[in-house]
Structures are given as C-alpha cells and as structure tokens.
Amino acid sequence: MRIFAASLATETNSFSPIPTNRRSFEETVYFRPGEHPDRATHCTAPLWVARRRARQEGFELVEGSCFWAEPSGPVLQADYESMRDEILDQLRAALPVDAVLLGLHGAMIATGCDDCEGDIVERVRTIVGRDTTIGVELDPHCHLTQKRVRNADIVILYKEYPHTDFIERAEELVTLVLKTRRAEIRPVMSLYDCGMEELFPTGRQPGRGFVDRMSALEGKDGVLSVSLGHGFIQGDVPEHGTRVLVVTNDAKAAGDTLARTLGEEVRDKRGQWGLPYLSLDEGIDQAYAEPRGPVVVADPSDNAGAGATSDNTNVIRSLIERGCVDACVGPVWDPVAVAFCHAAGVGTTMNLRFGGKAAASSGQPIDAEVTVIGLCTDGRQSFGAASVRFGDAAAIRIGGVEVSLISERTQALGTEIFSAVGIDLASKRYIGVKSTNHFYAAFAPLATKVLWAEGGGSCPIDHRKYPYAKIPRPLWPHDDLPPGRLLI
C-alpha cells in the first residue's frame, strides 16, 4: 500500500486588510517533503498521523509539501497555483498511489478562485483516477462545497471548537481510508445545507451536546463519520453557510436521512449556538464587578485567527482611560514596537507608540510612557498538541495595564502569549484576549468568569455588517430562514 499526503491551508477573510501571498505561507508553515517535524500542526495532522501509522502498519507514505498561512485576505492567484502545482507535481511523481490524504483547512480563497479546496481535490482526482481513495481532513470553519465532497471519498472535519481534536479526526481519516483500500467499507457521503450561518462553540450548550451526539452516532448502523461544517463567516463565497456531512458504509439513503435530521436540529436551534456578546464597556464593567478575578474577556472582533489585524487599541485605551488596574491585554501585533522594546531592554521606561497601525479598523495608535517588563525571542504558544509561533515578543506596562506585543500575527491560543513575556495571569482582575473561542481551552480553567465583548476590530460580531457580494441568499440571519436542502 502506497499513500501520498500533503497539506495546503489557510482561512481566508474576504474583507481582511492584510494581503496573502506565497511568502505568508513560507514564513508560517512550509515543510517540503521529509521536512515535517515530529509533531502535528492542525492542517498537517493527516500527514503526521499517516507517518506514524505507516511505521506501525507497514504501508509506504510519500510525503508532499505542507503549507499554512495565518488567516488574512485572498491569496494571490499565481501564488496559490504555485503551491497547488508543487503538490500536484509531487503526486504525479509518486504515482501509482492507492490513496491520497489531504490536510486542507477548507476556507481558502484565491484572488481568482472561490473554492481552492474544491479545485485541489478535483485536480487530484483527475490525476489519480476513480480507483484511488482520496481522504480529506478539514477545519469546521470551512466552506463545505459540493465540488470537494463529490471529488473526495471521505471528508472528516474536526468536531471541537476550540479545535482540540484534530489528531483524533486525522486518525479516523487514516483508519477509514485504510479500511476502504482493504475493501472492508465502501464510503458514501450525504451533504445537507442548513440555509444559515452561526458560530458553534462546543464548550457550551447546545454545541457540546451536538458534538457528543455526532460522536455517539458513529461506528454503528453503517455510520462511519458525522461532521458539522460551521462555515466561515468572513468568507464571501457562493457556497457559504452551515452544512451537515454524513459518511456511511454504502448506505446512502440512511445517510441522507441522518444528514437531514441533524441539519433540521441545527436549524431549529438557530440563534442559540453562538456566544453571549457584550459591548466593550459592558465587558470592562462586568469584569470588575466580579468579586474576584481573573475574568477573561475575549474580543472576537480583533481575532487574527479570523483574519483581523490584532492591533486594535480600543480595549487598551478604555482600560487606561478608566484607570483600571491589574489588567492585561494581548496579543497586540506590532513588530516595530517589539523591536524597540528589545533594543531598550527590560526595566526601561520610555515613550512608545504601539498598536493601531495596520488598518483603519485598528483604531489609533497609543502613545504612552511605558515600562518594558519582559521580553522573549522566537516565542511559541501551545494549542492542544500543536505549537504555534508568535515570534519575538515584549510586555509593557502602562499604569495598571500590561500589554503583550508580538511580532508574528496570531490570536491568543495558549497562556504562553502572556507568561513568556513575564505577565502573571493569576494576579490579574482583567485578562483581555484577542480571540473568538480558541483561547477557551487554555484560559477558561484559570478564570473566575469568561466574557465576550466587541472591541471594534475588523471582524464585527454582527454578520450583517459585512459587505458580502457572493454569499447565497436567502441565508439566515441575513434573511428569513430558507428551506434546508440535501445537496448530495
């Protein structure tokens, strides 16, 4: 048995002010064949898992290139094609193969292509033909298009948000692909369009229960895998929205019924899945009204993981102006300010301009006398089993407010984004994180309360504020709920 694996992934925010090119990938994650380290990253989990399973189960793995870029605007078409074609050329050179494993995020848009993953999977199918098994792992914040589902044999999404289960889902993908090759199963897929979009955090109800229910359905009655494609709010594409995907063992009718049943359940609970949002001031008021801290207050509007700049200053400015103490906020993406802090050294008090630089949605920069309280070089934060770079970083203190400044744009995932630069989270009343929900697994355990407050960044919480041109209409909550539809 000979299997090829590769990865090409990012999550495109159609409205992000940050351009994306090949260098954006190469500077974040770019492993050429054989260079993948012995640890998983989200989108490369199928390759990493297959490498281990190949040793254990005696099949041959041919490794292709792996690319990942932090979410930002559409990828330059020529650069997208160069990365895609690098992988396709590697696949051609590897032929014949029994199976192809692709780690794709699923919400990548290029300047000339709204469905990059559909394009990739279709081209892979053309190269390998119908007799080769194609298995794909996607992030639930994907556009679950018909083209990619029709051209793949098995598609599995992470179930958890925060995405703590990317390795487990990759293990399942490899298992199902191997079973298909051994003729033990014959996977068929059913895809149901819910006609809506919402956020589906799974640390709270009803999301938690829905994930448990999807998991409980698997492995019996011919059900091989169940996934909820949340969709990606900031992606302006024709197949935008929430979809249910069911993979059965040659039981298409039963899969169709289950996809419809689950899809209707999602629709019935619309408006209940998302997060309880406060205004910026309400977030600060409620955090300091708690008898004790720390209270973690997330700002989804400036989440780099959704394509925001992560340098909006509104929250920090409010905390300073209100004289708040025992507060910290991070990460603020500002490579220039980080370089100045490194040059000045720990303990230096100086005038610094920070934040508020990358776009109009960043707000105004803050000019203040700051004290440099901590530095780190080539910082990394943990996210489940993954390790995510945030580059050189610095912590500054302005009155009672401490700020984590980073040089490689990313959201708050692990507590290292603060601790690596010497910010003591346990002593804080207010911990402001620029993230929507991925912070939750690491930060909720140390918080007395978690709140979500809109900070005015480039990813507004009200989806109806985005200037969409391509999303399907009608679509809830932009319109009345249209009927659900079985697409495949």
Ligand SMILES: [Zn+2]
């Ligand atoms: Zn995601």
